[in-house]
Structures are given as structure tokens and as C-alpha cells.
Amino acid sequence: MPLTHAFFAVIRRDLILALRRRSEIANPLLFFVLVITLFPLGIGARPQLLQTIAPGIIWVAALLAAMLSLDSLFRSDFDDGSLEQMLLSQHPVSVLILGKIIAHWLVTGLPLLVIAPLLAIFLGMSVHSLGILLLTLLLGTPVLSLIGAIGVALTVGLRRGGMILSLLVLPLYVPVLIFAGNAVAMAGNGLPVGAQINILTAMLFMALALAPWPTAAALKMSMSQ
């Protein structure tokens, strides 16, 4: 089987598996909505204040939702042994892993974009900043999946990897949070956001090119223990 076929076969397989376990798609999404609903309840229904902190809230919630959904990336494949077969295959592991990450993002990252307009309305964001928010989510959430994959690959062999995963992954998420949150906030004030979008795009391409390597190495390490 040529490499591109294998790559798309991995994506197809993961998407079919995800469609058969729909609750795994719904859970991070529900979490995302719930966390954002908590903020007005905790802070008070002050539209002005909510509007100012909306970009930050949405992005922090997206970060946490992305992190919570990470565990499903390799868990079931690790448990039933299909990950081992993938590592044994003739194809470069990093490419197959990239396929898995893309499938995972389609299932957990993309739905955040679909639900974001609703939340923007909750928090009183303008249409213009909503557009920028969607753009940053489109560029930023794949980076979260790619960086997160390294963390999951390191901890997938552990029985209680959850807490340690957040410690590994969240510091690495900081640049995405800064640039994405800042872009949306600037857009709210009517300022140009070209620089932030360019940097986010650069981060996305860098993560696409670099992240699969350590992920593959970490998976081999996790397999061997």
C-alpha cells in the first residue's frame, strides 16, 4: 500500500470509529459550552465586562476542551494493540501519526468552530470579532492537537496520566493562547490583526512539520515499557 493510501486509510478509519462512539465527540463540546456558561454566572451578568474578557474566556475554554479530548487520541488503539501494528508497519510512523492527529482534530477541534458563534452571542461579541475568533480557532486548535499529541504519546502507557498530561501540555499551549486571545481582543477594538494571524499560521506550519517526530518517538518509547 503506498504511503498516501495508508495516510488516508488511517484518517478514514479513525473517523469511522469516532462516528460510532458519538459521545466522545459530544463530551469536549459540552465541556466547552459549560465552562463558558460558568463565567457569567461567576462574574455576574455585566455585558461590558463580559465583552472585554470574552476572547480570553473562549480561548482558555477551548484550550481546556482540547486538552481533555486528548486522551482519546491514542488510548483505545493503545489498549487494543492496533497502535503497535501501526508502529510495526512499513510506513514512516510520523506520517501515520499525523493522519491520526488530523482525524482527531476533525472530530474534536472542528466542532468547537461550529459552536463558537453561539458562545460569541452569549458573551456579546461583535460580528467582526466573531470572524476573527473563528479564524484563530481554525488556525490555533490544530496546533493544540499537534502539541498535545506529544504529551499523550508520552503518557499513554501510564495508568493515571491525566494530571501529568496537563502539566506537560499546558505550558506549551501558552504562545497559541497569547496570540489567538490577543488577535480577538484587538479585533474587538477595531485594530488590525494581520501580525497575530501570520504568527498563528507560522505556528501551525511549524507544528505540522515538527510535532509528528517527537510524537512517533514517544509512542515507540511508550510501547516498549
Added chain:
Amino acid sequence: MFLFPDPVGRFFHRMASPPHFYALTDKLMPWLVGIFLILLVGGLYGGLYLAPPDYQQGDSYRIIYIHVPSAWMSLFIYIVMAMAGAVGLIWRIKLAEIVAISSASVGASFTFIALVTGSLWGKPMWGAWWVWDARLTSELILLFLYLGVIGLYNAIDDKRTASKAVAILALVGVVNIPIIHYSVEWWNTLHQGPTVTKMDKPSIHVSMLVPLLTMAVAFKFYYVIAMLQRARLELLQRERTAAWVKKMVTEQQP
């Protein structure tokens, strides 16, 4: 080892052997401690007694003799850790793995010291224990990165595997540190700019600079001492079934 001349290659091969490393560090330790103490006393005397007070900050600036070297060490140790981890990953040298993980906790302590001393200095100078300034924030994130490394190492039972995991994480961290640093820098800056590294015309007087650099070297020696002690302990624990450890233990007992 065709990249290096033969004696260098031989030195590394010998150093990579645990019994040789253990014996050599045993011999080196008194020298290292001696040099460290001389530098520490000299640096503290120069910094706390000889150096004049700052014309704006008075005597409270003197905390830089602890703060600045710690901050330098925090980054330096992370890079050493990542390099040792890479050597361990590539050449499978057991000692490099041990050096990497032994550096982690020393680096975390230096990062913590830099944060605490910075906070103590910030209260009278900026009027707040903590401000969300770029350098403070990236130092805090560096601390989290260290804690992640230590946590990951402790979470994995098989220590050879744990060392590999730590090496991968440290290398990912090294790629990310500049990105984190510059993103945070761009996000917010209140901290004063670097005063020492401007090579053409340092904006710090020689009488203050010399003790500062002495302290920096002293901290380097302290790191080597602390790292080697941890490494020796880790080595004994890992090699507890090896013949040389048994021999050493039985020979030492009267």
C-alpha cells in the same frame, strides 16, 4: 567517534562507564566544593560589602547577586538537560540520561529561587509581589516545564524508559522556550532590559559587575556539585545489582 580526536573519544568512553565516573567524581568533589566556597565568599563579600549602593535603588538592588545568577542558571540548566537527554537518546549512554534527570530538580530550584528573589525585590521597587510581566511569566512557565519533566520521570516506573521520555520532553521544551519567551515578551513587558549582556557598553559599573560574574561562576560550580551528587545517588540506585557497587560497598565496610 571519528568527529573528535582520539583522546577526546577515549575520555568520553571512559566517562560513560559508571564505575569510572563514580570514582572520578569522588576524587573531584572536594576540589569542586573548595572552589565553590571561595567563589561564593568572594562574590558575596564583593557584592554585599565592597560594591557601592545603587544611586536609585539604594541597597535593595543587592539581591541581584542571587537573583540574576539564578535566572541565568535556570535557562542554562534546561539547555544542559536537553543536550544530555539528546546524547542519551542518540548514543544510549546511561550516564547522559542520569545527568539529564539529575539536572532537572537543580534547575527547578534555581528557577524557584529566581522567582522568589524577584518577587522580594519587586515588592519595594514595583509595589507588588507579582506583576504579569514578560520575564516573570516566562520564568514561571519555565518552572512548570521543569515540574513537568520531574513529574513525568516519577510517573514512569522503568527508569530507562522514563529517561527517554524526559529527553523527548526536554527537547520539545527547548524548541518551545524561544517561542514562549518571545510571545510573552511581545505580550507584556515591565521588567528592566538586560544590563549586562550589552557587550559594547554595559550599563552596570565594574565594581558591581565583577561580584555578579563571580557569583554566576559560583552558581555554576554549585550546580555541578549538586547535579553530580544526585547523579551518583541515582547511579548507585540503578546499578545496585552491578558487581562494582557490591565490591565498593563490601570494601568500605570494616
